[in-house]
Amino acid sequence: MSDKLKKIFNACNPNNPADEKYYTDCRKARGGDILARKVQARLDYIEHSYLRFLFTGHIGSGKSSELLHLGNLLKKDTNFFPVYVDVRDYVNLENVTLEEILLAIAVEISDAFQKDLNITLKNSYFEEKFGEVKNLLLTKRKFTKIEVSLFGLAKGEIQEIKQNDEAKRRLFEAIAKDNRSLLDELNLFISKAQLELAKSDSAFTKIVIMVDSLEKIQKFEANTNVIDSHKELFIERNDKLTGIEAHTIYTVPLSLYRSDASPKLLHYYGDVLPLPMVKIFHRGKFNSEYEEGCKAFKEILTKRLGEISLTEAFEDKALDFLVKYSGGNLRNLMLFIQEAIISSDELPINFKTARKSIQPTVRAYAASIKESAYPKLVALDENPKQQIDTEDDSFWTMLENLTVMEYANGDDTNSLDDSWYAVNPVVYEVGKFQTAKEEFQKSKRKSKK
Amino acid sequence: MEAKKSESENFDEEAEIRRLVRSISLSEKYFLFFASCNQLPKQKDLIKEVKKRLKGKKIEIVEFKEPIKSLLSELRTKIKNKKPDAVFVLGLRYSIPSAKRGKETSFIANLNVSRDSFPEFLECPMILFMPEYALTKLMNGAPDFFSVRSGIFFFENDENIMSRQISQAISLGYDEHNALLVEERRQRTENLKELLAEYQSLPENKRDFKTEFQLKDKLANIYWKTANFSEAERLRLELLQQIEINDDDEIARQFNELAGVYKAQGRYNEAIEKLEEALRIGEKTVGKEHPDYATRLSNLATVYDFQGRYDEAIEKYEEALRIGEKTVGKEHPDYAIRLSNLALVYHSQGRYDEAIEKYEEALRIGEKTIGKEHPDYAVLLNNLAGVYDSQGRYDEAIEKYQEALRIGEKIIGKEHPDYATRLNNLASVYEAQGNYQAALDLFEVALRINEKTLPENHPYTILLRKSVARCRAMLGK
Secondary structure, eight states: OHHHHHHHHHHOOOTOOOOOOOOOOHHHHSSSSSHHHHHHHHHHHHHSOOOEEEEEEEESSOOOOOOOOHHHHHHHHSSSSEEEEEGGGGGGGTTOOOOHHHHHHHHHHHIIIIIOOOOOOOOHHHHHHHHTTTGGGGGGOOOOOOHHHHHHTTHHHHHHHGHHHHHHHHHHHHHSSSSSHHHHHHHHHOOOOHHHHHHHSSOOOEEEEEEEEEOOOOOBTTSSSSHHHIIIEEEEEEEHHSSSSSSEEOOHHHEEEEEETTHHHHHSSSSEOOOOOOOETTTEEEEEEHHHHHHHHHHHHHHHHTTTTTTHOOHHHHHHHHHHHHTTTTHHHHHHHHHHHHHOSSSSSHHHHHHHHHHHHHHHHHSOTTTHHHHHHHHHOOTTTTTTTOOOTTTHHHHTTSSEEEEHHHGGGGOOOEEEEEOOGGGGHHHHHHHHHHHHHHHHHHHHH | OOOOOOOOGGHHHHHHHHHHHHHHHHHHOOOOOEEEEEEEEEEHHHHHHHHHHTTTOOOOEEESSSSOOOOHHHHHHHHHHHOSSSSEOOOEEEESEEEEOSOOOOOHHHHHHHHGGGGHHOOEEEEEEEEEHHHHHHHHHHHHHTTTTEEEEEEOOEEEEEEEHHHHHHHHHOOGGGGGOHHHHEEEEEHHHHHHHHHHOOGGGGGHHHHHHHHHHHHHHHOOOTTTTHHHHHHHHHHHHHHTTTOHHHHHHHHHHHHHHHHHTOOHHHHHHHHHHHHHHHHHHOSSSSHHHHHHHHHHHHHHHHHHHHHHHHHHHHHHHHHHHHHTTTSSHHHHHHHHHHHHHHHTTTTTHHHHHHHHHHHHHHHTTOOTHHHHHHHHHHHHHHHHHHHTTTHHHHHOOOOOOOHHHHHOSSSHHHHHHHHHHHHHHHHHTOOOOHHHHHHHHHHHHHHHOTTTTOOOHHHHHHHHHHHHHHHHH
């Protein structure tokens, strides 16, 4: 087996987290700076209240990259000071409490002020609470130059608490026995921070907190399953998440957004944005390539493959095929390449192998699509506006498992809400879809007569 | 009618095994793979084969025998400090019930959100084996987990096990065609075709549509039994068109027959659709407490069994048994057939003791109703032997197989594919015991019979050729 095959296979690891060095700007192809434009448009109008904004999307679709990008934009030329919180650094996803999320926010605010603005925020409440566990942390490391003290501990030390059951217990006890509420204290701390912001010589006046990875929580407080956990955190306890006195953006699970809880989410938070796919073809024209999108995908691939060039790895026709059938989902593209490598002994990957590589996925969809869904899928495919009946629950599952994909027109038009849908290209290969399509066209011809 | 494109046609077993082996050799870290295979015993055989080809690799097999809540936490304790090169997981079917009531199990939801945590403690590929229905459930219920896969492998139902089931399905519904040899069947087919053509060529006013219908029905049946499924399907669809509008019983019967054709082709979802339709009609016309209703339920259960949807299969068989007991009583060959079908499911699930219990009851009923010298009795013995075989109780397995062979020889003769299947089963036990010479002798006889009696390159024949080659290799020939 050639080393190169192995390298390509491993370079397409779908578990690789969003790595900066592979980062490619897909925004234009996705419909522009969709998150940033929406958030900024809202921020511009808000004067006496706080922004509440939910952000969702498929795993690996690039939510974190979009959030980080938004942060950079805000930092560059707005009055809004971004604080990015990845809760994974502070919680064990299999067992999360609200306290941990609030603490994580406080720590990241403190850290961002220190790093970006060189402002040290003091707070006796948090210092006292973290002081309770100081002696329990295993690595009593000396602070290095960059590791400054936040509330009396280094950031790295605070992040260790999540793995230290004893420290966690003591910290929670200390918070619980106090009459002061953690949320109130956090808000006081935020007020102080906003004040410092206004006093500083920077242009910033308001904090925007972006909390990432909330959608990955598996168990929240006393709940026994994931669905209840998500409902509890985002809906039952919405008063906590919406009670933070700063602009906030949270990531929310797609499954919750695509469930009957959706109206409630909109009610409490006002806005939910699902991240669209990268456009690979033009709206309603599967055979008309959207150059920007294809280019972006090939660029990502080039970066991932490193020293192996695209022409060395793929015949042109094969690569075009794989990109097209990914439907604008990067993970699908990676999957198809891996499937192709598993079935091939030589490079470049040829067209025949490329075609074969999508077959297992075709079969999986053929088995999963309900009989009753085919006419709906054909109707979507034949609809020049590429719209679905969003009231029809059966689309929730199909949007979630990517039978149907969501795109945004974005920069092409001035409308912000101009999303459209398409059948996953893989579904075109399913026999029953083809039959349903033929029947549709037959009946259309008949009615014309 | 144009042949429908089937998604399952492209998956050749040897190619899939090779792809699976390759995927493990290619993986330098954690990667997730799915292997779809409906039959539990076959899953184990496949893993054995993959292990053999990956000599020197440390393979960890984790098998669950009951529902679990979280795969992540189970694996954490089971894999701890082991540092394997690959992990195979079996038995997730218990956590992914096929019945509708298990709509959203916490297991599936847990899987979906825990997808990021696997690479944190597993540094090698993980291959999850499950029946195809479970894969679909995962795809719908845990789309994020499903989306981080690096490949899926599809393994079709094993012909060997299939042959056991088909031979059972056909022989137990014993009719005149079963006793015919290939040549005789071919002649019968020709005769029916000619006769039908003659009837059809009569002037319109003299045609006898009733007889034509019956001839076609017979022809469809023989096509089905000779594995000419496309012709069988074509005729059944024509028959459906010709039924008089208000003849609901006949429609239901045709749906049932059509389902049999689909089932034999592995088009399980279509088979289920037709059977459900037949049951719906039957409920209206004869009601639920009727032997026909029980038969169709039992057929539906068999399809579920083929799909690996064991809990639903058991449920339907049990209902069919209950209806059977009320309508025709326990001392009836049909009751024995269903007991034996239920036992087959238990066998697939590895519930050997329960399977044996059911077979013993079926044999007792069989002895009283059809007698010991009946081909169906031989099938029951053959299946019971299969359980002993799976348990490693080889001496008992051999004893039962030999008895089944003796009965079969008397009735269907030595030149019959069913006889070859039983020879094959017996030979497999010899092979498992390491008695390669005895195994080879029987495999060769079976191969010779199949080459003579079955169409060229029939799957069973190919399987037997492989077995012969394997034994020869073991004997250094």
